[in-house]
Amino acid sequence: METATLPEAHKTGGLIGAEIRGLDLTREYPDETYEAVRQAWAEHGVIFFRDQHLNEEQRERFATKLGTIRVKQELRKEPEQTRAIGEGWHTDMTCFDEPPVATMLFAEEIPSWGGDTQWAGMGPAFEALSSGLRATLLGLRAIHSNVRKLGLSYGQTDPPEPSIAEYDAAEGPVHPVVRLIPETGRRVLYVNPEFTMRFEGWTRRESLPLLRYLFEFGIRPEFVTRFHWAPGSIAMWDNRQTWHFAVNDYQGQRRVMHRILLAGTKPIPAA
Numbered sequence: 001m002e003t004a005t006l007p008e009a010h011k012t013g014g015l016i017g018a019e020i021r022g023l024d025l026t027r028e029y030p031d032e033t034y035e036a037v038r039q040a041w042a043e044h045g046v047i048f049f050r051d052q053h054l055n056e057e058q059r060e061r062f063a064t065k066l067g068t069i070r071v072k073q074e075l076r077k078e079p080e081q082t083r084a085i086g087e088g089w090h091t092d093m094t095c096f097d098e099p100p101v102a103t104m105l106f107a108e109e110i111p112s113w114g115g116d117t118q119w120a121g122m123g124p125a126f127e128a129l130s131s132g133l134r135a136t137l138l139g140l141r142a143i144h145s146n147v148r149k150l151g152l153s154y155g156q157t158d159p160p161e162p163s164i165a166e167y168d169a170a171e172g173p174v175h176p177v178v179r180l181i182p183e184t185g186r187r188v189l190y191v192n193p194e195f196t197m198r199f200e201g202w203t204r205r206e207s208l209p210l211l212r213y214l215f216e217f218g219i220r221p222e223f224v225t226r227f228h229w230a231p232g233s234i235a236m237w238d239n240r241q242t243w244h245f246a247v248n249d250y251q252g253q254r255r256v257m258h259r260i261l262l263a264g265t266k267p268i269p270a271a
């Protein structure tokens, strides 16, 4: 076991993202080191590590220090496949009652160009809205569902866009539109373009103008950070307070990542 080392966080954007330096994740550190990593991730929304060539056991050990593993999978896009998982702004699995608290992505094989990922910070986005709109959103809840079924595999084409009636009938958990991040006390916008169907008690048609406004507002460049991967890079994002987007611009090349989702809890509404 190494002696306690506190990670250094170097911001990658003014409002979201930080690169963590000073740790070698093939080694094991005392709990306070992992606690500092968790705090950096809650503060910055997404954190990045470079040059960490972990095997499966080391990846799982690192993940287990930070939470409970809920899903682990390989994301492999072969040169002949055209679609990418996650090529649309989304938050992972908000169609579940207890969406994952965090997602970790470990890069194994990276194309020689492209294949970046972007994240948008829903803390800064919420804080930049007018006080009137913030007050309105604080009183709302929204229905989340996976009726759009986008980005499920690298090989398939998109399913057809559901009808308005299908959106209205979609069933799923009802989450607060603004959720609290207990570690920082921050209030963050909690809707996303893939899974948020409509506001509770509103129809899809009534919800769409406001949802569309939030979906456009949330990706203003100042709320977004973009990461260029190399083998051994790791990104770990707070799935409670970010959207992400896998940029699918590397046709004809292979990209292999390992993804681990950490179990979350029911979103806490912000007051």
Ligand code: SIN
Residues within 6 Å of the ligand: 075, 085, 086, 087, 103, 105, 116, 117, 244, 245, 246, 247, 257, 259
């Ligand atoms: C995802 O949406 O989790 C995939 C992100 C990526 O492959 O860059």
